[in-house]
Structures are given as C-alpha cells and as structure tokens.
Amino acid sequence: MHPTRVIGLMSGTSVDGIDAALVEISGTDLDLKIELVAGETYSYPAELQEKILAICAGAAISMAELAELDDAIALAFSQAAQNIQIGHPPATLIGSHGQTVYHRPPQINGEKTSLHLSLGYSLQLGRGDLISRLTGITTISNFRVADIAAGGHGAPLVPRVDAYLLGHPQEGRCIQNIGGIGNVAYIPARCDNWLSQILGWDTGPGNSLLDLAVQHFTDGAKSYDENGTWAASGTPYQPLVEKWLSQDYFHLPPPKSTGRELFGVTYFNNCLxxxxxxxxxxxxxxxxxxxxxxxxxxxxxxxxxxxxxxRVLLCGGGSRNLYLKHRLELLLASIPVLTTDDVGLSAAFKEAIAFAVLAYWRQLGIPGNLPAATGAEQEVLLGEVHSNSTA
Ligand SMILES: Nc1ncnc2c1ncn2[C@@H]1O[C@H](COP(=O)(O)OP(=O)(O)OP(=O)(O)O)[C@@H](O)[C@H]1O
Ligand SMILES: CC(=O)N[C@H]1[C@@H]2OC[C@@H](O2)[C@@H](O)[C@@H]1O[C@H](C)C(=O)O
Known part of the structure; x- marks a missing residue:
C-alpha cells in the first residue's frame, strides 16, 4: 500500500508562527511510520500575531472581529499548506490544529447535577472549511472538541502519537514538549496492556513566561532568550522557585491541562x-x-x-534552550536527557507531524485521544472533516 501524503499544521501557545509538516504516513499503530518530506515554520504577519496575543491575554473583540480573525488565520494556514507542497507531489489530506485563543479545563469538582456546566472549553481559530476550500484538500480541524464533549480536557492529544512513534520495547520514556506550555507523555516499555499505561499531562509553563520576561527586559526588541544564554549568566533564586512551585496547578494530579490563561501576562507580572x-x-x-x-x-x-x-526526550522550541536542558539534566540526576531529533523524529515539527497523524487516523476511523492523558470517559474519533466540494 502506498503511504498517504498528509500536511500537519500547528500554531502553538507561543504564537510564533505556523509549523507545517508534509509527511508520508503508512501503517496504523505499532507499524505506524512517518517520513518528514518537508517542514517549515511560517511567521504570522506582525499585525495578526499582535491581535492573537492580545486576545489570548483577555482583550475584548466584537463578533465581527472574531469572524475576521478566524478567516485571517485560516488564510495564513492555507498559505502555509500551499507553500509546504512546492516542489513536492501534492498532499491528499490536511490536519490543521489551528490557533488556540482560549482554553478552559473541565471543572472536575463540579456537582453531579451540573455536569453539563463542568465540561471544558477550548477554542482554536482558523476554520477548516475555509482551509479546505482555499487549498482544495480535505481538511480535518477542531481536534479537541470531541474529547472535551466526552468529559476530557481536549489536551494533551499528542501522547497517543508519541506512543507509536517513540515508544521503545525495553525502555520507559518521557517525551517532554517545551512549547509555550510544557506537556509530557510517559511511555513505559512496551508490554501487553501497554497503551493503557501511557500517561500524559500539561506540566505548566514552557517558554511562555521566559518569552514574556525577555520581551519585558528588552522593551520588545527580543522575543526569546536564544539558547538560554541570558538566563545562563544569572543565578536562580531558590526561595522564589519554591514559592512559585507551591502554586495549586503543580500539585493537581493528572489528567490536567493549562494555557496562557494561567501562565501568561498576569502570572508573569506577579513573578516580576x-x-x-x-x-x-x-x-x-x-x-x-x-x-x-x-x-x-x-x-x-x-x-x-x-x-x-x-530516558527523557525533549521536543518543541524549548529543547533548543541549552541552559534549560542543562538544568533539567541536573535535576534528573542520572536520567539521560536527549531530544527527539536524536532518535530520528524532528523536535521542531513533532507537533505538526502529530496533527497529520491524527487527521490520518480520523480518516481511517481510529481514535486519537488517550483517556488517561485527557481524562475523557472513552476513546473518541478526533476532528471534524471538511471535504472540499468545489475541487
Ligand atoms: N534557539 C532557541 N533557544 C531558546 N529558546 C528557543 C529557541 N528556539 C525556540 N525557542 C523557544 O521556543 C518557543 C517556541 O516553541 P514552540 O514552537 O515549540 O512552541 P508552541 O508550539 O507555540 O507552543 P505549544 O507547544 O505550547 O503549543 C519560542 O517562543 C522560544 O521561546
Ligand atoms: C489548548 C491547547 O492548545 N493546548 C496545547 C498547549 O501547547 C502545549 C500544551 O498546551 C498542550 O498539551 C496542547 O497541545 C499539544 C499539541 C497537545 O494537545 O498534545
């Protein structure tokens, strides 16, 4: 059977641009294979990025502005999908995560009688029907809503993909993404009921607070601390680390998810x-x-x-922060810390690749969530299918 050529599109909580991955996918689970044909990050136009960041920080917009923003993001995602195919045979499917602008985890302590009020809410902009129309390619989007409807957090969704692409027969692994927010997939060595033992959760801040600090101290001239060089020239003040670590989120048992709503501007101002x-x-x-x-x-x-x-395998932009990696190595003592690049899976494009795989699974009727990671009541098919009817 020929592999399926799929485009994965993702813009994460750092809002630094659209990651696009053109991948060839074959197999379904333990035989799942991907080949990264091309991977690129396309910056958002500055004005669009500013708008998104403002909304994530709580700025009010009208319904008309919301619709405009949704379409502007869909347009940017469509252009990314078109550009990534240049010089390659075309893709037949797009998996587009879109841009998260709001995420509210479910209220797990809700009264049984008001369960309908306790469901989570997560909004990703960049509507799939417009992407499908503009690209002429069937597009799967809105990946988080089905898991949320099943009582889950709708995040993290990547652990099931991590399990099949990065699981190991003898070795227990943590796959640690360090994006704007951090998340982990714990994958024990493969055994009989292996899939049911995989765990995952959002660990808390990744680069979100660091980026805000760099922007603050440079008056916006810089957006991040390249390689962690600036931080490496300072000394952590341990009493503050301990104070901040005493915060509720870090003590909440998984499944759990978070976002810039918690680890954003207000949190950073308190740190400051x-x-x-x-x-x-x-x-x-x-x-x-x-x-x-x-x-x-x-x-x-x-x-x-x-x-x-x-073993711990890092991915996401924070895996390039050498100072952060060094601190993780010290805190993890004898546990080796590598990146997913070191085992052959792009650390920069793993999330985009994951949404290509989730779209591929959706088309094959294979569930994409792991209830242990998201808290959903059951496995569900993820994503809404937008077939291109005008092609
Ligand atoms: N060379 C580097 N040195 C230090 N940090 C870096 C480097 N390159 C990228 N980063 C950090 O990585 C961030 C982007 O990471 P990434 O693209 O993985 O986040 P994201 O996908 O937007 O977030 P999330 O995974 O939470 O959705 C940048 O904002 C920056 O802080
Ligand atoms: C709501 C939302 O967009 N959450 C993202 C975010 O970025 C990292 C962390 O918070 C995370 O778990 C999730 O994304 C990844 C791709 C996931 O669902 O696995």
Missing part, C-alpha cells in the same frame, strides 16, 4: 513583583523562571509517575 522584592537582576529573573520550568517538569514526574523514566 516577587523578583523586585529581592532586587533580582534581569539575568537572575530569567534564571529563576527557567528553574521554575525545569523544576515543575521534574517535580511532576517524581509526584505523578509510577516510576521514573529511563
């Missing part, structure tokens, strides 16, 4: 106020926030995993 009390330099603030990111990840492994992994 705390840091001012101790007169920390910008470099020390960056080092202290980096330490929070690393410590929250390791603390969550030690608290919520049945056993520590034998």
């Amino acid at each position: 106020q705390d840091a001012q009390v101790y007169q920390l330099s910008p470099a020390d603030v960056l080092a202290t926030i980096t330490e929070l990111t690393a410590a929250s990840i390791v603390h969550s492994y030690r608290t919520f995993l049945p056993q520590m992994p034998q």
